[in-house]
Amino acid sequence: MSITTLIFYLLSVMAAGSAIMMLLSKNPVKSILWLIVVFFAISGHYVLLNAQFLAVVNIIVYAGAIMVLFLFVVMLMNLNAESEPAKNYRMQLIGIISGGSLLLILVSALMQMNAQQPVQMKIGDAGLIANLGKTLFTNYVVPFEISSVLFLSAMIGAVVIGKKD
Amino acid sequence: MDIKAYIILSLTLFTIGIIGVLIRRNAIIIFMCIELMLNAVNLLLVAFSKMHAASAVAKASPDFVGDAQIFVFFIMVVAAAEVSVGLAIIVMLYRNTHSVDVNFLNRLKN
Numbered sequence: 001m002s003i004t005t006l007i008f009y010l011l012s013v014m015a016a017g018s019a020i021m022m023l024l025s026k027n028p029v030k031s032i033l034w035l036i037v038v039f040f041a042i043s044g045h046y047v048l049l050n051a052q053f054l055a056v057v058n059i060i061v062y063a064g065a066i067m068v069l070f071l072f073v074v075m076l077m078n079l080n081a082e083s084e085p086a087k088n089y090r091m092q093l094i095g096i097i098s099g100g101s102l103l104l105i106l107v108s109a110l111m112q113m114n115a116q117q118p119v120q121m122k123i124g125d126a127g128l129i130a131n132l133g134k135t136l137f138t139n140y141v142v143p144f145e146i147s148s149v150l151f152l153s154a155m156i157g158a159v160v161i162g163k164k165d
Numbered sequence: 166m167d168i169k170a171y172i173i174l175s176l177t178l179f180t181i182g183i184i185g186v187l188i189r190r191n192a193i194i195i196f197m198c199i200e201l202m203l204n205a206v207n208l209l210l211v212a213f214s215k216m217h218a219a220s221a222v223a224k225a226s227p228d229f230v231g232d233a234q235i236f237v238f239f240i241m242v243v244a245a246a247e248v249s250v251g252l253a254i255i256v257m258l259y260r261n262t263h264s265v266d267v268n269f270l271n272r273l274k275n
Contacts, residue, residue, distance in 0.1 A: 008166055012174045019181040019201060028193055035197050038178075042204050049215045051234055054207075061241050066200065066248050073252050074193060077259050095187030103180040110172055117168040119212055120219035126231035127211075135231050136238070147242045154246035158253040164260075 004121055007048060015041035028074045032067055039063045049119070051127030171212035178205035192255050192265040196248075203244050207237045 015038050022034035039062045046055035125131055136144055178201060185198030214233030217223050223230050255265060262269050 005166065008170065012170075015174070016177050016181070019178055022197065022201070023181065023185045023189065023194075028191060031194055031197065035201065038201065039204065042208055045208055046211060049211055051211050051215075054211060054234055054237055057238065057241060058204075058207075061245055062200070062204070066245060069248060069252055070193065070197065073256060076256070077265065092188040095184055099180050099184035099187060102183065103176060106176050106180075107173060110169060110176075113169070117216050118219050119166050119168050119171060120215045121166055124215060124218045124230075126214070126218055127234055132231055132234055132238070135235055139232075140235050140239075143239060147239065150243070150246050154249050158249045161250065161253040161257055 004048065007044070011041045011044045011048070015045075029071065032070050032074065036063050036067050039067070046127075048121055049127070050122055050124050053127055053129045053132045168212060168216045171209065175205045175209040175212070178202075178208070190266050190268055192258065192267050195267065196251055196255065200244065200248070203240065207240055210234075210237050210240075 018034045018037040018041065022031045022038065025031050025034060039058060043055045043058045043063075046052070046058060182198040182202035182205065185201070186195050189195055189198070210233045214230070217233070218230045258270070259265055
């Protein structure tokens with residue numbers, strides 16, 4: 001087993017296990033910290049696929065900005081104590097069964113596929129910052145500028161919604 | 166690595182997100198599960214991009230190899246904007262009801 005395969009399985013177990021721990025932990029702050037572990041594992045996958053720009057952006061935007069925003073909101077609400085009252089075990093069982101059967105159906109449909117399609121790992125220069133930046137500012141410059149307008153409107157929307165009236 | 170391994174990993178993460186949306190009742194946790202589903206899709210897009218880069222089609226015309234990764238970048242941009250508005254809505258909700266339990270949010274029912 002090569003080192004790449006080993007790292008792939010390690011990161012996969014880390015991502016799935018942390019995601020399950022995120023669901024199981026009662027404390028919202030602990031769930032947020034587990035989700036940050038998931039994002040770091042996904043960034044590791046991006047590094048393994050040689051998508052270095054996305055690995056860095058994933059850490060900066062998700063683990064750095066979005067999760068800190070979540071943490072601020074949770075701490076603002078003082079939800080540290082047990083905050084989910086009287087749970088309904090029947091609904092939980094139904095949710096787990098339906099989700100599990102969805103996974104089962106999708107995986108069994110995938111297993112019908114016989115073709116081997118290898119994924120390029122550790123090589124390929126399409127994901128480097130220079131090449132992606134060149135593509136972003138030539139072919140995709142209009143969506144890039146539109147996304148700045150989207151950010152502005154999201155900022156104004158958040159301020160308007162969050163304002164005390 | 167085969168593409169199937171990446172598809173199974175992404176499906177697992179996506180299903181964990183779906184189960185989380187179904188069984189948890191804290192609005193913040195539900196929102197985090199949606200973020201997890203977005204990330205699973207992002208990972209799958211990057212894996213498919215690298216699968217395309219390894220194929221013979223990409224060697225014939227290497228112009229579109231990085232396009233999926235640009236797409237993932239825009240998904241991240243939209244997710245960041247969405248999180249700011251969604252968290253503002255949750256804060257407003259908490260201010261009005263002093264709870265983030267989604268079972269209390271049945272005022273639009275009638």
